[in-house]
Amino acid sequence: MPTTRTETRDRNKRALLASARDLVASDGTQVSLGSIAEAAGLTTGAVYSIFGSKQKLLVELLAEDFHRYQGALAAVADPTLSLRAVLRGIADAWLAAYAGESAARWSFELNIALAAVHDPKLKARLGELKRDELDGLSALLTGRLVHQAAPGPLTSEVEARAVADALRALLSGIAFQYAMTDQRPERTFLRRACEALATMAEQDAR
Amino acid sequence: MPTTRTETRDRNKRALLASARDLVASDGTQVSLGSIAEAAGLTTGAVYSIFGSKQKLLVELLAEDFHRYQGALAAVADPTLSLRAVLRGIADAWLAAYAGESAARWSFELNIALAAVHDPKLKARLGELKRDELDGLSALLTGRLVHQAAPGPLTSEVEARAVADALRALLSGIAFQYAMTDQRPERTFLRRACEALATMAEQDAR
Amino acid sequence: MPTTRTETRDRNKRALLASARDLVASDGTQVSLGSIAEAAGLTTGAVYSIFGSKQKLLVELLAEDFHRYQGALAAVADPTLSLRAVLRGIADAWLAAYAGESAARWSFELNIALAAVHDPKLKARLGELKRDELDGLSALLTGRLVHQAAPGPLTSEVEARAVADALRALLSGIAFQYAMTDQRPERTFLRRACEALATMAEQDAR
Amino acid sequence: MPTTRTETRDRNKRALLASARDLVASDGTQVSLGSIAEAAGLTTGAVYSIFGSKQKLLVELLAEDFHRYQGALAAVADPTLSLRAVLRGIADAWLAAYAGESAARWSFELNIALAAVHDPKLKARLGELKRDELDGLSALLTGRLVHQAAPGPLTSEVEARAVADALRALLSGIAFQYAMTDQRPERTFLRRACEALATMAEQDAR
DNA sequence: GATGAATGAGGCTTCATTCAT
DNA sequence: TATGAATGAAGCCTCATTCAT
Numbered sequence: 072m073p074t075t076r077t078e079t080r081d082r083n084k085r086a087l088l089a090s091a092r093d094l095v096a097s098d099g100t101q102v103s104l105g106s107i108a109e110a111a112g113l114t115t116g117a118v119y120s121i122f123g124s125k126q127k128l129l130v131e132l133l134a135e136d137f138h139r140y141q142g143a144l145a146a147v148a149d150p151t152l153s154l155r156a157v158l159r160g161i162a163d164a165w166l167a168a169y170a171g172e173s174a175a176r177w178s179f180e181l182n183i184a185l186a187a188v189h190d191p192k193l194k195a196r197l198g199e200l201k202r203d204e205l206d207g208l209s210a211l212l213t214g215r216l217v218h219q220a221a222p223g224p225l226t227s228e229v230e231a232r233a234v235a236d237a238l239r240a241l242l243s244g245i246a247f248q249y250a251m252t253d254q255r256p257e258r259t260f261l262r263r264a265c266e267a268l269a270t271m272a273e274q275d276a277r
Numbered sequence: 278m279p280t281t282r283t284e285t286r287d288r289n290k291r292a293l294l295a296s297a298r299d300l301v302a303s304d305g306t307q308v309s310l311g312s313i314a315e316a317a318g319l320t321t322g323a324v325y326s327i328f329g330s331k332q333k334l335l336v337e338l339l340a341e342d343f344h345r346y347q348g349a350l351a352a353v354a355d356p357t358l359s360l361r362a363v364l365r366g367i368a369d370a371w372l373a374a375y376a377g378e379s380a381a382r383w384s385f386e387l388n389i390a391l392a393a394v395h396d397p398k399l400k401a402r403l404g405e406l407k408r409d410e411l412d413g414l415s416a417l418l419t420g421r422l423v424h425q426a427a428p429g430p431l432t433s434e435v436e437a438r439a440v441a442d443a444l445r446a447l448l449s450g451i452a453f454q455y456a457m458t459d460q461r462p463e464r465t466f467l468r469r470a471c472e473a474l475a476t477m478a479e480q481d482a483r
Numbered sequence: 484m485p486t487t488r489t490e491t492r493d494r495n496k497r498a499l500l501a502s503a504r505d506l507v508a509s510d511g512t513q514v515s516l517g518s519i520a521e522a523a524g525l526t527t528g529a530v531y532s533i534f535g536s537k538q539k540l541l542v543e544l545l546a547e548d549f550h551r552y553q554g555a556l557a558a559v560a561d562p563t564l565s566l567r568a569v570l571r572g573i574a575d576a577w578l579a580a581y582a583g584e585s586a587a588r589w590s591f592e593l594n595i596a597l598a599a600v601h602d603p604k605l606k607a608r609l610g611e612l613k614r615d616e617l618d619g620l621s622a623l624l625t626g627r628l629v630h631q632a633a634p635g636p637l638t639s640e641v642e643a644r645a646v647a648d649a650l651r652a653l654l655s656g657i658a659f660q661y662a663m664t665d666q667r668p669e670r671t672f673l674r675r676a677c678e679a680l681a682t683m684a685e686q687d688a689r
Numbered sequence: 690m691p692t693t694r695t696e697t698r699d700r701n702k703r704a705l706l707a708s709a710r711d712l713v714a715s716d717g718t719q720v721s722l723g724s725i726a727e728a729a730g731l732t733t734g735a736v737y738s739i740f741g742s743k744q745k746l747l748v749e750l751l752a753e754d755f756h757r758y759q760g761a762l763a764a765v766a767d768p769t770l771s772l773r774a775v776l777r778g779i780a781d782a783w784l785a786a787y788a789g790e791s792a793a794r795w796s797f798e799l800n801i802a803l804a805a806v807h808d809p810k811l812k813a814r815l816g817e818l819k820r821d822e823l824d825g826l827s828a829l830l831t832g833r834l835v836h837q838a839a840p841g842p843l844t845s846e847v848e849a850r851a852v853a854d855a856l857r858a859l860l861s862g863i864a865f866q867y868a869m870t871d872q873r874p875e876r877t878f879l880r881r882a883c884e885a886l887a888t889m890a891e892q893d894a895r
Numbered sequence: 896g897a898t899g900a901a902t903g904a905g906g907c908t909t910c911a912t913t914c915a916t
Numbered sequence: 917t918a919t920g921a922a923t924g925a926a927g928c929c930t931c932a933t934t935c936a937t
């Protein structure tokens with residue numbers, strides 16, 4: 072069964088994205104195209120054939136990375152869960168999404184995002200993705216029971232957005248922290264920190 | 278009164294550190310020594326006379342940066358303040374420490390810390406400083422009233438350390454978030470997010 | 484009536500030569516095969532199928548270009564025309580041959596000829612063509628009335644060749660001049676400059 | 690006697706310009722910086738230290754080349770010379786300026802000028818130089834005796850400019866022609882071709 | 896015959912570092 | 917001590933060419 076050219080190309084593209092992901096995570100976005108290509112068993116020219124430039128590869132990598140963590144949140148879609156339960160669920164999903172990854176892997180988003188600070192195109196793309204992420208999180212946190220037991224007040228959109236904002240910062244910061252120490256955050260700590268943010272809604276309700 | 282050689286050298290050193298700080302914040306640690314030296318009115322050779330290498334300059338920069346935000350926490354040393362009040366105070370101090378700085382400035386710590394991930398010397402130095410910071414924060418949060426009104430339980434060392442850990446992550450994450458969007462976090466949001474972490478201690482007390 | 488393979492190939496060949504002509508004129512011989520192929524609606528591989536290499540394409544282009552301006556000289560074949568009249572006619576024919584072409588087009592011959600300087604094959608082919616051109620011009624200028632009114636001395640072969648040589652240089656130089664300034668030479672100027680060369684024969688006759 | 694840094698730098702700059710001149714003449718402006726630097730006994734980095742870029746080196750080369758042929762025209766400044774005599778003198782000066790140069794050298798101006806077609810900066814600089822050259826030639830040809838023997842009409846500015854224009858084209862064209870054939874133009878031919886252009890003024894006087 | 900993905904050599908440029916001044 | 921010209925190693929990118937489809 073002969074492999075078609077399209078198949079070969081797709082395989083190469085995936086190989087390039089995979090090695091780029093690993094190397095960006097471990098060495099930052101300043102990794103050379105040469106090492107990315109070599110790790111994929113190709114040459115730098117192939118990167119240009121497939122992506123057009125290093126920057127475009129980075130943009131694709133970023134997009135792919137975001138899509139990757141969308142499915143993990145399905146577990147907390149259940150509308151009867153309380154705010155705290157949803158936050159705990161997100162903590163678990165986030166941890167699960169990183170399961171099996173090397174410590175260096177934690178720094179991937181930070182590295183690529185930092186590169187975006189000085190790269191208009193990357194920044195624009197990242198802006199879109201971040202907005203989508205925030206919208207998604209906000210939706211997930213809206214209309215939730217503020218206190219554990221029903222009946223009781225539900226989170227408003229405004230409250231949900233504030234919690235989502237803090238949650239995103241917290242998770243980024245934890246990833247950052249642990250990228251530094253090569254040590255994975257403990258589930259218990261992560262859950263408690265996330266759940267604590269539920270108080271931001273309670274304060275409003277007070 | 279002639280300036281001694283030592284005085285000149287110190288002035289040059291400070292000038293180099295200052296321009297390095299600005300440029301690393303706005304362009305990342307990959308700024309060229311040439312631009313740092315130029316911004317300080319000196320030449321690349323001077324960096325080698327004074328620091329020995331680019332990396333050593335970065336190490337000094339890191340240390341200097343940490344010391345810079347220690348004093349700001351004096352305001353919350355008052356032992357009668359509740360946990361929530363201390364957290365609010367830290368939020369205010371943190372915001373104040375960044376007041377008047379450009380948006381790009383937010384990314385300084387992130388940039389230099391990310392560079393440290395792959396630089397053993399930087400990493401070692403950063404490890405020490407991070408530990409000091411965590412110890413300081415933990416001490417600040419230990420023995421605090423968990424609930425607003427006295428009398429009531431006080432935070433244990435273990436609780437304090439967990440809150441400190443989450444707090445550090447939250448603040449890093451917020452700096453990161455806003456380095457991306459060129460937009461300063463609002464005081465109210467920041468306070469509420471920080472205060473919410475107090476719940477981590479309440480949960481234990483339950 | 485299905486198009487045969489040969490027909491398709493010929494059409495492709497012509498398309499390739501046409502876009503190569505345009506692009507060499509506007510961007511020099513260093514244009515990429517990719518852009519030439521793309522402009523012709525084909526791919527780089529096609530160039531190799533049809534011409535074998537970029538250099539061979541250039542050689543064919545050169546030949547084609549020379550043949551293109553042969554017919555334009557028919558107007559001055561009339562044996563009763565004086566030397567001056569023939570020179571004026573050549574000026575007109577030359578201008579006409581370029582009519583409707585963009586300014587960049589002027590640089591075509593210069594570009595390809597310059598490339599030939601360092602390319603033995605191109606150079607050999609160009610040598611032949613240049614010889615043919617000089618022979619043709621010489622023949623055209625031989626046996627012409629040196630002075631306007633008959634009867635009078637006629638140009639010798641030696642005289643004709645000298646005038647042809649200068650004429651070729653003058654026209655190349657003018658093309659070069661105007662490739663630089665994006666400005667077409669005026670007919671009056673061109674005629675007068677060409678006619679002035681007739682004096683080269685008069686001087687001999689003196 | 691220690692060589693100062695300025696001396697060393699100047700020597701290097703001259704060496705770089707000299708090898709650039711030779712290599713551009715023989716290989717065109719697409720010579721690699723590497724070969725230019727190597728021919729001067731330096732590295733590519735030195736070119737950036739001294740000129741800033743390949744393009745700037747080319748611009749300097751161009752300027753230097755133009756200044757080089759200014760002095761050669763002093764011989765024809767004598768205001769009593771006739772138009773024909775001045776043209777003959779220019780032919781001689783031009784030939785003398787190239788004496789001792791390799792055949793490939795002829796192509797220098799053509800190469801660099803052709804490169805200018807697609808390089809805005811080079812083109813602007815070349816435009817200035819060309820204008821200066823034309824002005825200089827025009828001035829040299831203005832107020833000259835149109836016919837050999839005095840008294841008689843003198844060339845007007847307008848006539849002089851037309852002749853200068855044609856002269857420039859003729860000389861460029863001859864350089865181009867001979868860059869192609871590796872054969873130096875004969876003095877007699879060159880003189881006669883240049884002198885023939887004097888007729889352009891006579892025609893007006895008619 | 897044409898495709899186009901991939902190669903591999905080479906080009907321009909940047910920059911931390913060195914060293915003679 | 918500071919200078920800054922020069923180095924040399926790398927990096928990103930281009931492109932003529934090849935070859936399996």
